[in-house]
Amino acid sequence: MSSNEATAIGFTHGGSEDTGLGHRGPESKSIVVPYGFWLFVLSDMILFSALFATYASLANATDGGPVTNQLFDRTNVAIETMALLISSFVCGLAMIAAKRRNMAWTQGWLALTALLGLVFLAIEIREFVGMIRIGAGPQRSAFLSAFFTLVGCHGAHVTAGLMWIGTMMAQLWAKGFQPHIVRRLLCLSVFWHALDIIWVAIFTIVYLIGTLP
Amino acid sequence: MSLFGKLTWSAIPFHEPIALITSIIVIVVLGAVAAWITAKRHWSFLWHEYITSTDHKRIGIMYIVLGLVMLVRGFADAIMMRAHQYLAVGPNQGYLNPEHYDQIFSAHGTIMIFFVAMPLIIGMMNFVIPLQLGVRDVAFPTMNNVSFWLTASGALLVNISLFLGEFARTGWLAFPPLSEKAFSPGVGVDYYLVALQISGVGTVLTAVNFVTTILKIRAPGMSYLRMPVFVWTSLASNLLILAAFPVLTATLAMLMLDRYLGFHFFTNDGGGNSMLYMNLIWVWGHPEVYILVLPAFGIYSEVVSTFSGKPLFGYRSMIFATLAICILSFTVWLHHFFTMGAGADVNAMFGIASMLIGIPTGVKIYNWLFTMYGGRVRFSVPMHYAIGFMLTFTLGGLTGVLLAIPPVDFVVHNSLFLVAHFHNVIIPGVVFAVLAGYTYWFPKAFGFTLDERIGKAVFWCWFIGFNLAFMPSYLLGFWGGTRRMQHIADPSWKPWLGVELIGAFFIAAAIALMVWQLFYSIRTREQRRDLTGDPWDGRTLEWLTLSPPPHYNFAVLPDVHGEEAYWHRKQEAIERDRLIEEPHYEPIEMPLNTPTGVIVAFFASLCGFAIIWYIWWLAILGLIGAFAIFVWYAWRDEHEHVIPVEQVAREERERRRIRQENLQQLSQST
Numbered sequence: 073m074s075s076n077e078a079t080a081i082g083f084t085h086g087g088s089e090d091t092g093l094g095h096r097g098p099e100s101k102s103i104v105v106p107y108g109f110w111l112f113v114l115s116d117m118i119l120f121s122a123l124f125a126t127y128a129s130l131a132n133a134t135d136g137g138p139v140t141n142q143l144f145d146r147t148n149v150a151i152e153t154m155a156l157l158i159s160s161f162v163c164g165l166a167m168i169a170a171k172r173r174n175m176a177w178t179q180g181w182l183a184l185t186a187l188l189g190l191v192f193l194a195i196e197i198r199e200f201v202g203m204i205r206i207g208a209g210p211q212r213s214a215f216l217s218a219f220f221t222l223v224g225c226h227g228a229h230v231t232a233g234l235m236w237i238g239t240m241m242a243q244l245w246a247k248g249f250q251p252h253i254v255r256r257l258l259c260l261s262v263f264w265h266a267l268d269i270i271w272v273a274i275f276t277i278v279y280l281i282g283t284l285p
Numbered sequence: 286m287s288l289f290g291k292l293t294w295s296a297i298p299f300h301e302p303i304a305l306i307t308s309i310i311v312i313v314v315l316g317a318v319a320a321w322i323t324a325k326r327h328w329s330f331l332w333h334e335y336i337t338s339t340d341h342k343r344i345g346i347m348y349i350v351l352g353l354v355m356l357v358r359g360f361a362d363a364i365m366m367r368a369h370q371y372l373a374v375g376p377n378q379g380y381l382n383p384e385h386y387d388q389i390f391s392a393h394g395t396i397m398i399f400f401v402a403m404p405l406i407i408g409m410m411n412f413v414i415p416l417q418l419g420v421r422d423v424a425f426p427t428m429n430n431v432s433f434w435l436t437a438s439g440a441l442l443v444n445i446s447l448f449l450g451e452f453a454r455t456g457w458l459a460f461p462p463l464s465e466k467a468f469s470p471g472v473g474v475d476y477y478l479v480a481l482q483i484s485g486v487g488t489v490l491t492a493v494n495f496v497t498t499i500l501k502i503r504a505p506g507m508s509y510l511r512m513p514v515f516v517w518t519s520l521a522s523n524l525l526i527l528a529a530f531p532v533l534t535a536t537l538a539m540l541m542l543d544r545y546l547g548f549h550f551f552t553n554d555g556g557g558n559s560m561l562y563m564n565l566i567w568v569w570g571h572p573e574v575y576i577l578v579l580p581a582f583g584i585y586s587e588v589v590s591t592f593s594g595k596p597l598f599g600y601r602s603m604i605f606a607t608l609a610i611c612i613l614s615f616t617v618w619l620h621h622f623f624t625m626g627a628g629a630d631v632n633a634m635f636g637i638a639s640m641l642i643g644i645p646t647g648v649k650i651y652n653w654l655f656t657m658y659g660g661r662v663r664f665s666v667p668m669h670y671a672i673g674f675m676l677t678f679t680l681g682g683l684t685g686v687l688l689a690i691p692p693v694d695f696v697v698h699n700s701l702f703l704v705a706h707f708h709n710v711i712i713p714g715v716v717f718a719v720l721a722g723y724t725y726w727f728p729k730a731f732g733f734t735l736d737e738r739i740g741k742a743v744f745w746c747w748f749i750g751f752n753l754a755f756m757p758s759y760l761l762g763f764w765g766g767t768r769r770m771q772h773i774a775d776p777s778w779k780p781w782l783g784v785e786l787i788g789a790f791f792i793a794a795a796i797a798l799m800v801w802q803l804f805y806s807i808r809t810r811e812q813r814r815d816l817t818g819d820p821w822d823g824r825t826l827e828w829l830t831l832s833p834p835p836h837y838n839f840a841v842l843p844d845v846h847g848e849e850a851y852w853h854r855k856q857e858a859i860e861r862d863r864l865i866e867e868p869h870y871e872p873i874e875m876p877l878n879t880p881t882g883v884i885v886a887f888f889a890s891l892c893g894f895a896i897i898w899y900i901w902w903l904a905i906l907g908l909i910g911a912f913a914i915f916v917w918y919a920w921r922d923e924h925e926h927v928i929p930v931e932q933v934a935r936e937e938r939e940r941r942r943i944r945q946e947n948l949q950q951l952s953q954s955t
Contacts, residue, residue: 097505097842104424108497111527115489119531122565126539126550133556135549210548214556217548221539239916247922256919 102255109259113266116229120270123225124277127218131282135213140282143208145199149279152195153271156230159188160268167261173249179241185264186237189230196227219278226274229267236260290899291472296449301385307361308448337878339426340836341411344433346730348408349723351437355400358444360796362393367754367782367789375776386771387454388473392443394457395477398573399484400440402711405719406580407436407491410519412726414495416827416834417513419504419843419850424497426876427918432487432494434886439484442893446476450897453477456769458566459540461551461559466544472897474544478537479893485534492526495519504826506845510604513825514590514597517604518583521611525572525579528615533569536562545896560625567618575614578710579607581718582649585674588667588721589653591821593660596849599652606645606652613642623694632691639689646682650675665821666740670721673748674713681709684759702762708755712747720747728815732832736809739802743795750791757781817947818940824852831940837875837928840937841868862952864944870934874925881918885911 098104131140166181200220203209210220240260243253298304322328335343365381366389373379381389411429415422423429446452453473455464464474499520503512512520540562542548549555551562590597597603619627619635653675662668684706688694697703720743728734758766761781766773773782806813819828829851830838847853858864892907894900 098420098502104497104501107501108424108493111493111496112489115493115527115531118528119535122532122535122568126535126561126565129561130550130556130558133549133558135554135556210542210546212555214549214552214558217539217542217550217555217557221542221548221550235912239919243919250922252924 102251105255106258106262109262113262117266117270120222120225120273123218123222124273127222127278130214130218133214135215137213137216138206138208139215140278141285143203144279144283146279146283148195148199149275152192152199153275155188155192155195156268156271159185159192160265162188163261163264167257170249170254170257175244175248178244182237182241182244186234186241189234189237193227193230193234196223200224223274223278226267226270229270233260233264233267236263288900288902290895290901292449292898292900296472298448298451303365303381303385304447311444311447333878336883337430337880339422339430339876339878341415341423341426341429342730342834342838344429345408345410345412347433348404348411348436351433351440352401352403352405352408352719355396355404355440357796359393359396359401360792362389362396364789364793365389366393367786369771370773371779371782371786373771374773374779374782378772381771383771384451384454387769388452390769391453391456391459391473391477392446395453395481396440396443397711398457398577399481400436400443402577402715402719403484403488404436404440406522406577406715407432407488409584409719409722409726410495410522410580412730413722413827414498414516414519415502416729416830416838417516417825418499418502418507419826419829419839419845420498420502421837421839421842421873422876423494424502425494427879427881428490429494430879430882431885432491432882434882435487435490435889436484438886438890438893439480439482439487441890442476442480442483442897445894446473450476458570460566461540461543461557461562462553464540464544465552466547467552474540475897478541478544479897482534482537482541483889483893485530485537488526489530489534492523492530495523496527499523504839504842504845504850507850510601511845511848511850513583514586514600514603514607515580515583515825518579518581518586518607521607522576522579525576525611525614529569529572529576532565533573536565536569539565560622563622563625564618567621568615570621571618572614574710575610578714579610581715582607584718584722584725585653585671587825588671588725589656591725591823592663592665592668592671593657594663594822595656595660596824596852597652598655598658599648600848602648603652606648609645610642613638613645617642620689620694623691624698629691636689636691636694640686643682643686650679665724666735666737666744667721667725669741669744669748670717670724673744674717674721677713677748677752678710681706681713685710697762699768700762701758701766701768704768705755705758705762708751708758712751712755717747720744725821726827728820729818729827729832729834731810732815733806733810733813734815734820735806736802736813739798739805743798743802746791746795746798750788750793750795752788753791754785754788757784816943818943819855819947824849826851829854831943835936837873837933840870840873840933840940858944858948859951862948864941864948867938867941870930870937872930873928873933875928877924877926879918881914884914888914 099107162181163185166178166185169177169181203216208216210217237260240253240257243256247253298308322331335347338344366386369379369381369386373381379386411423443452450472453459453464453469453476455469455474455477459474459477462468499512499516539548539550543550543552543557549557551557551559553559586597586603616638617635619625619631620639623632623635653671684702688697688703688706724735724740761778764775764778766778773779815832818831818834820832821828826843826845827834829843843850843854854865888907888910892904892911895903895907
């Protein structure tokens, strides 16, 4: 984004795009908006860190109920993980298409991102329902409370992300590649990748360690 | 389940005359205010200039109004407790039953921290930071409005608990297992949880906004080491919010899951662990102390430097100390529960870390003292607060170092000694700072100063009142006085409780005098106009613009050279006997007003109320409404309006004319 835009939106007088430290006047919105969103994502990760800490301290508090090894299925989780990782890659493709202002491909990749997200979510819901059916619901023990909350919180984020993708596709379709729409797309992709990072931690700490023999 | 969930007529406190009468009075007062606004036809003004405003100055003022109103509510709780304690000694039972007393101390703590101290501090930051940075607004003006209204929504829910149902009886941090469904089946804890969750979202958004603003939106030349200390301390505080508040959100969410869905995080059964809650809540709770006190230190720095007529002593050491506190504050949470029994090693580690915080804090105290040393100190009202703070806060800090020694802590844990300690740091540390800032920046906000004579009376009432109300608690704590006692068995404590009650009366007088000061100053505002925009001979950029500043703050963003941006500019103008050359004006685009915040908060309150009372259809409706308003907001295309260049030039030339006159007076006098 040019410094003209920055001037136009009232953030600055004249040249701005320099060190990124803001020493030469306010930064343009194309820097400010994603930066602010990054901060939000970081604070979200801290929320997850509290849930991770809780899970770690309650993982053995099974209260005589089922333990990790009896509940988790590595194959299931592998498919789930692949769906989410590929969706993140596809989201990256959507961003490249958006950079080239290619509407059809941007929409197509976004739709595929959402579809893979849905696959992930469907597998997760199936896993949850299966566990609840065999009496391993979140009310069973502190361990299961922590598990459902940690993994469910990630799932809730994916759901929010799906709603966001839908909104963005509609905005893009109705308004085209306007600067503020592109900025939002950038934030969306940051969000979607962040969910991946959190999932990698869940995959390792909950599922891999949980299915050690 | 009925249509209105658990909500029935029995929720109205007919059996509690105190709560009922208070409720009626509050409703009557609110009705009278609304009627007055309607009669005077002020609604349109309020709607356009404040409620929907995206102007950081207006939002800051709304935060401060919210904080001051809630201060009255929190103080009403406080004086009720002090009066009850004095009456409930020996054979007497006082006038509050245990259930009611427990609600009052819980509400007092919750309100004072979340809905008094936080809004007041965030209000100051909102008003001051963009002005001190020499820019026109914060990074995300609409989000700023949303943050305010979410905070107000939380405050509203806490106040509704007075008329409908009850408030928590669990203390201000709602420790489990007491706060679990099994032991607190009523709606009190739910009010607490939902109100804090909603306002917590607002607080995190505020932090995102301010960190982005400070790091990315500054006037040209305003490098990090030229930022005023208040901006630095606010940056540290907002970084702490970003890192600490999500933990609070997660912790309270877990307690909600326990209560609403029968999870087992902190329950006695099912493998739950209530000490996990203690750890998590204090991982937020201890940084929270510094979230409040660091910006307060910033206010003192501005005040001491301005009224000593000197640059702040040790500017860089001040910043270093601030950031040291910022980091250390995350390494001390366990000192809130040494008695958990984590073992000597762990306790020693956290004890030493806690004592270490005393070092950067001590650096700050010396910096302020050395700033005053050799300066021409003007004993204005803000300076009174600053000196009062240095005297009393040091004592409070020292008792904190005592409490950081684990064996000592085992003796005085949960005693009145602790109560005295934290009031001794929070009242001089935060409340005095906010009162100093209120007096200091009031002319900037409204264009006239507050009455100095009444202001000094307010200070003395606060100072004497605070000392009388809390110093005896140190003694009572040593004698074995436990906190949160509804009845006091030992009659020999009565005189001390009497002294504390007298202290509370002094503070009541201080609050009454503050109201009088405001009314009196408004009535005599024509004689106390601040025509120059620089009533205190200030040193930072907020004093460069007019009082009150135009919507866009600065017609042209100031070019900053060196520390103390405004002071240098002023000295240069005095030396050269003229202002800097008239700049080239450009039209300015400013963000549009938006009702998004108030509508989101409306749905959030509705949804929150529904969750508290188990009215699930209403909760879903509230969520859908909140989501719909977001989509609607995202859909609009117009975000800014243009202030034409002619208007900018006209207003700026008027400011320059005033400054020129002022400059002539200055050069004639020297």
